[in-house]
Amino acid sequence: MAGTIEEINRRIEHKKVRVVTAEEMTRIVDDLGPDRAAERVDVVTTGTFGAMCSSGVWFNFGHSDPPIKISRCWLNDVPAYSGVAAVDAYLGAAQFSDSRGESYGGAHVIEDLVRGKRVELRAEADGTDCYPRREVTGRITLKDLNQALMSNPRNSYQKYAAAANSGERPLSTYMGRLAPFCGNVTYSGAGELSPINNDPGYRSIGIGTRILLGGAVGYVTGSGTQHSPGNGFGTLMLQGDLKRMSPAFLKAAVFRNYGPTLYMGIGIPIPVPDAEAAAAAGIADRDIRTPVLDYGVSSRERPVLAEVSYAELKSGRVNLDGKWVRTACLSSLARARSIAGWLKRLIEDGAFLLTQPVASLSDQTLCRPMPENGSARSGR
Numbered sequence: 001m002a003g004t005i006e007e008i009n010r011r012i013e014h015k016k017v018r019v020v021t022a023e024e025m026t027r028i029v030d031d032l033g034p035d036r037a038a039e040r041v042d043v044v045t046t047g048t049f050g051a052m053c054s055s056g057v058w059f060n061f062g063h064s065d066p067p068i069k070i071s072r073c074w075l076n077d078v079p080a081y082s083g084v085a086a087v088d089a090y091l092g093a094a095q096f097s098d099s100r101g102e103s104y105g106g107a108h109v110i111e112d113l114v115r116g117k118r119v120e121l122r123a124e125a126d127g128t129d130c131y132p133r134r135e136v137t138g139r140i141t142l143k144d145l146n147q148a149l150m151s152n153p154r155n156s157y158q159k160y161a162a163a164a165n166s167g168e169r170p171l172s173t174y175m176g177r178l179a180p181f182c183g184n185v186t187y188s189g190a191g192e193l194s195p196i197n198n199d200p201g202y203r204s205i206g207i208g209t210r211i212l213l214g215g216a217v218g219y220v221t222g223s224g225t226q227h228s229p230g231n232g233f234g235t236l237m238l239q240g241d242l243k244r245m246s247p248a249f250l251k252a253a254v255f256r257n258y259g260p261t262l263y264m265g266i267g268i269p270i271p272v273p274d275a276e277a278a279a280a281a282g283i284a285d286r287d288i289r290t291p292v293l294d295y296g297v298s299s300r301e302r303p304v305l306a307e308v309s310y311a312e313l314k315s316g317r318v319n320l321d322g323k324w325v326r327t328a329c330l331s332s333l334a335r336a337r338s339i340a341g342w343l344k345r346l347i348e349d350g351a352f353l354l355t356q357p358v359a360s361l362s363d364q365t366l367c368r369p370m371p372e373n374g375s376a377r378s379g380r
Contacts, residue, residue, distance in 0.1 A: 203276075292308060
C-alpha cells in the first residue's frame with residue numbers, strides 16, 4: 001500500500017495509482033476485508049450532487065470612471081451584498097429577484113454567467129470625494145469580471161435527515177413537497193458515495209484539501225456552518241474559481257413556495273494509507289442511518305418518526321409505524337456517480353494530485369440552536 005500523500009502522488013504521476021469509486025470500494029471491503037482492501041487500493045473517489053442553498057460567489061467588477069463605492073447592487077435584479085470594498089459584492093444562491101420573486105434568484109444568475117450569458121449589473125452609491133459616482137448600469141459576462149470566486153459556507157452535508165408530514169395538508173419545504181398523513185418520505189444525499197461518509201474522522205478531508213467543485217478544481221477552506229459531526233451531520237466550507245466551472249455540474253433550481261437554490265457537484269478523493277482508512281471508505285448504504293423527521297409539527301425539534309438506512313431510502317419505500325411509504329430523492333445519484341467516475345479518471349490520467357491538509361477539521365463539534373430569551377442549548 002502507498003502510506004503517504006507523497007507516495008500516492010508519485011504513483012499518480014507515474015500512472016501506477018490504484019483508484020476505485022466509493023461504491024466499488026464498498027464491494028471490495030465486503031469481499032476482502034479492510035486489510036486486504038488497503039493493499040489493493042490507493043485512492044477512493046467520492047461524489048455528490050444536490051441542492052446546496054448555502055452557496056454563493058464573490059465578484060470584483062473593476063473600477064468605473066469616475067470611480068464608485070457601491071453600497072447597493074443588483075445582478076439581473078437580484079440583490080447582492082456590497083458592504084465590503086468599493087467594487088466587490090457577494091451574491092447568495094438563495095437570494096430572490098426583486099421583480100420575479102422566488103422563480104429567479106442568485107443561483108440562476110450564477111448559472112447564467114457560467115453558461116456565458118450577459119447579466120445586467122445595476123449599482124448605486126452615496127458618493128464620496130474619492131468615489132464620486134452615484135450609479136452604474138451595464139451588461140457583463142463572466143469574462144468581464146476580474147474575479148468570480150465561488151465561496152460556499154455550507155456544502156456537502158455528510159447526510160440529511162429525511163422528511164415526512166403527519167399533518168392534514170400538503171407542505172412545500174426545502175425537502176420538496178410533502179404529502180399529508182405521511183404520504184411520502186423525501187431524502188437527499190448520495191449515501192455511500194458522499195464524501196464525508198467515507199472519511200468521518202476527517203483524516204484526509206481538511207483545510208486545503210483539493211477537490212472537484214462545479215466541475216473545476218476547488219478547495220476545502222474549513223468546516224461548514226452548522227458543522228455537527230458529533231451526531232453525524234458534518235459539513236464543509238468550499239471555494240473555487242467560477243470561471244472554470246461547468247454548467248453540467250452547477251444547476252439553478254426552485255423549490256416551490258420556498259425559493260431558489262443551487263445544485264452543486266462535488267467530488268473529493270480519499271487516500272487509503274491503511275486498513276482504518278479502507279474500512280471507513282468501505283462504508284455501505286446499509287450502515288448509514290438517518291432520522292425521518294415530521295415536518296407536520298411546527299417546531300425546531302421536530303418529532304422523529306423512524307430511523308432508517310440509506311439502503312432503505314434508496315429502495316423506494318420505508319416503513320413508518322407499520323405503514324409502507326414511498327420515498328423520493330432530491331439529489332441525483334446518477335450525477336454523483338458521474339462525478340466520482342470523472343475524478344477517478346483524472347487521477348488515473350495523472351491530471352489530479354492529492355493534497356495534505358494544512359489543518360484538521362473537528363469530528364466532535366455539535367451544532368447549537370439559535371439563542372432565545374437569553375439562553376441556548378446543544379442540539380442538532
